[in-house]
Amino acid sequence: xxxxxxxxxxxxxxxxxxxxxxxxxxxxxxxxxxxxxxxxxxxxxxxxxxxxxxxxxxxxxxxxxxxxxxxxxxxxxxxxxxxxxxxxxxxxxxxxxxxxxxxxxxxxxxxxxxxxxxxxxxxxxxxxxxxxxxxxxxxxxxxxxxxxxxxxxxxxxxxxxxxxxxxxxxxxxxxxxxxxxxxxxxxxxxxxxxxxxxxxxxxxxxxxxxxxxxxxxxxxxxxxxxxxxxxxxxxxxxxxxxxxxxxxxxxxxxxxxxxxxxxxxxxxxxxxxxxxxxxxxxxxx
Numbered sequence: 001x002x003x004x005x006x007x008x009x010x011x012x013x014x015x016x017x018x019x020x021x022x023x024x025x026x027x028x029x030x031x032x033x034x035x036x037x038x039x040x041x042x043x044x045x046x047x048x049x050x051x052x053x054x055x056x057x058x059x060x061x062x063x064x065x066x067x068x069x070x071x072x073x074x075x076x077x078x079x080x081x082x083x084x085x086x087x088x089x090x091x092x093x094x095x096x097x098x099x100x101x102x103x104x105x106x107x108x109x110x111x112x113x114x115x116x117x118x119x120x121x122x123x124x125x126x127x128x129x130x131x132x133x134x135x136x137x138x139x140x141x142x143x144x145x146x147x148x149x150x151x152x153x154x155x156x157x158x159x160x161x162x163x164x165x166x167x168x169x170x171x172x173x174x175x176x177x178x179x180x181x182x183x184x185x186x187x188x189x190x191x192x193x194x195x196x197x198x199x200x201x202x203x204x205x206x207x208x209x210x211x212x213x214x215x216x217x218x219x220x221x222x223x224x225x226x227x228x229x230x231x232x233x234x235x236x237x238x239x240x241x242x243x244x245x246x247x248x249x250x251x252x253x254x255x256x257x258x259x260x261x262x263x264x265x266x267x268x269x270x271x272x273x274x275x276x277x278x279x280x281x282x283x284x285x
Contacts, residue, residue, distance in 0.1 A: 054091065
């Protein structure tokens, strides 16, 4: 299949627009709060993607209450990567067809650009197969926030501006918006997309999975543990992707803390057979 390099859509214009705003941030001198806002909102929203969209909604690797489920959908939604149902449906499809012709973002099939960002900009994938997420569509609040997925990021963008405006006027408001929202959002984009692209090109392979997933220590650090991608493709049901103690997995540590304070429960761990490489690969469809 030949995919177009880029199609001009409203979503694509917004996507590249926020990149231009992120570049603009470097021409605006930040104060310490602006830098901390950038880092803090990156980390919080990154967990919304890794712990929420990926490990909870896509793979159901732990259980939680309905109210915290909505919190995870909101946190992930603030990253401007569409809604939890859209994200989970496409990700489950990816695991069923990884590196096959039907894979929506395969480096092997379509090349680096398409796997990294091209498929997200293509209008072909604006919709999703609701049957893939029928376990999630029974919650009307999730359906609502998925349909109106612009609400969380727009709310956050306004809040960052208002915070700076209240503390120091319109100039500081713009600074907080550019650094706290725009720059951190673009970093979120490309660290998330790097798993689809770089983690199928660079790194080591512990398990034979029938596709090209790889483990990357560097990407595990910048993505809060998602870089242990070969581990994940070998057994995607686990909340833990760093299977061994030396494989740093901050998302898993946060999930364990949430269990300690009784917000989540029934965390799925890799079994001894998984760690030994004796378990058949099981993709969540």
